[in-house]
Amino acid sequence: MPELPEVERARALIEERAVGRTVAAVDDADGYVCRPHGPGEIADALVGRTFTAAYRVGKSMWVETDGGSGPDLGLHLGMAGRIVIGEESGGDPVYGGSGGSQADHTEGNPAWRRFTVEFEDGGPPLVLFDKRRLGRAVLDPDLSHLGPDAEEISRDDFRARVGKGDAPLKARIMDQSVIAGVGNLLADEALWRAHLSPIRPAASLDDAELDRLRVALRAATRRAIKLGGVHTGELIPHRNRKDGICPSCGAEMVRETVGGRTTWWCPVEQPWPLP
DNA sequence: ACACGTGTTATGCG
């Protein structure tokens, strides 16, 4: 399930393999993935347009057409979306695979094709695969509700946005209107790296702790982009059903629902209240 | 059979 790193890989793939190409046909027949557009609406807007750039904020990406004079194509991978162009893909880990950082090659069940763009050059189409259909393809997406991208937010901005409120810290950093791009796994990984408890009220952090979290989050994010996805994190493999062990100190980790999501943390290295 | 889930959002409540 894609978080910022997987989406960034998908964006880079689109930039590399789809930008510069002109749209010949669009299959937007999946009315749920393409909502609120009616059938053919996205196709009518895009056919004849040329993709000129691919952008991303958080987990949302969009493709610019005709240098900005045409409509943007917004793409979101939801919980299980994957962009495939020819032999390359980016997004949700290979279906049925080990989820490692090996070259992605499998597009999965053909029934999971939810949105397709074909090009005039006759080359490989851009396909959104999504077994759960929680992904989206829309024209001119509204991104006004998103906070700054988690990888690029400044220190001062991070302090001001994250360090307030009574919600648990983990819920705060997963709130896409506060900072954009952090999902459940990346949140656990970054909090573990920063030695901060996910259940701390966000406003209880001082500036030094907020700075530590920002650095840990950025490091975890960049590492995940390089290695192929959030599932390559150091903590993630230890989020098993049984006896999760802190990969750093060996203590038995805690598993609880925080911010509505399953959360794992080390009670020794991420204590709350502070000792 | 049945609970769970790496995301988003409408709805409810104080």
Added chain:
DNA sequence: TCGCATAACACGTG
């Protein structure tokens, strides 16, 4: 209206 919690969404997987 705001801040926060929860249910619902769709559907494959263990």
